[in-house]
Amino acid sequence: MMEEFDLIVKGGTIVTASDIYIADIAILNGKICLMGKDLTCSAKKIVDADGKYVLPGGIDVHTHLDMPFGGTVSSDDFATGTIAAACGGTTTVVDFAIQPKDATLAETTEIWQKKAAGKAAVDYGFHIAITDMKDEIMAEIPAIIEAGYSSFKLFMTYEGYRVTDDTLMKALKITKDHGGLVCVHAENYYVIDYLVKKFKAENKIEPIYHALSRPNLAESEAVNRAIAMAELVDAPLYIVHLSCKESLAELKRARDAGFPIMAETCPQYLFLDEDNYREADFNGAKYVMSPPLRKKDSQEPLWLGLAKGDIQAVATDHCPFFMEGQKEMGREFFAKIPNGAPGIETRMPLLFGRGVRDQKLTLTKLVEVTATNPAKIFGMYPKKGTIAVDSDADLVIFDPEKLQTITKSILHEHVDYTPYEGFELKGYPIMTIAAGKIIAEAGSFVGKAGAGKFIKRSAPMIL
């Protein structure tokens, strides 16, 4: 006798990183159970996806939910942030668990597990951001990888968080020896420190000086240095939020020479630029993040880098702060503006509704950089990141004809602005399905807080 499925998504155009074809998807117990044309089995619910695109749910491998940072706390917690993710077509997040001073890595994982438990509406994992790398901490790395936290982030800048080059090199070595992956925030601390102090002395305090104190070369020099250290210890490396053409050139050089160096960029570096910092009335503070927005001449190289496979992923670096009460802290000095901006809900819509529409990305490439590659690099594939029998039933359905203008009022991010206000899109997510359940529909969240599960991640695939 034919079993009854929980859900069948019928007649949609399925897009994976390699194929586009029409098929039905039958789902049982949170997994894709059967796929084929014109399935006749019965199901508790049928979703008609005729004329729509069905993509693997987005995987955002760079978020900062409920994170103490810059003298305040990012304004989305695991409840609000994952609701926003769901409404924007993202069904898995990998957040950064930041090691508090004097905490062990094991304690760090506990702190972040508590933040997410009972709140997250989509599945989640954690990278461990190591801020205090004593020998005892280094010794914890193998057990942490074993427990499902197979990636780490090290900061080359930020007072209080940054590590020195010898520490980075040791971390690269031990992580590689135990089958994990180091992610690096690459900016030259001393260059930035020098320029920030110089601008302050000259009373140059407005948001534009945030960008001018963190020039492209401050990033690309650090990218080059991190790559050199990875090469020296024969370790893979993942560069987070790569923002400019000079850093891309370093990445390409290393990849062309055969080194296992990977990188993500973020929508803000593809769609926004340095001129945003000049918006009147302190509105430039909305875009204060690190690395900063760049001049427009980095945008085409980054799009091309994605299209050609030099850059493997697009993540958001979602780290929202309210203008009121948070960004405002830096009205008298740009260096006191908390660094970070929202984007968890707009990544998939922007890349589809502008990136694909404007032929910067093909549909299969969109899937590759937002789901398949992130799942592979961070040890979640093929459970996540594709549409196939036995994979998790995490899907996003796009209406390719839907015209939507982004405004703060349609978004669910817990913050008082969006950097993409007024962006006009063609194509928008109309339904998000996670673990076989509809969690967002027609712009509203219809899932459950706490339904998301912790994803124990395995070894990285090197792309």
Ligand code: URP
């Ligand atoms: O400005 C940013 N990016 N804030 C979040 C922390 C980080 O560096 O990723």
Ligand code: ZN
């Ligand atoms: Zn079956």
Ligand code: ZN
């Ligand atoms: Zn960073």
Ligand code: ZN
């Ligand atoms: Zn970040």
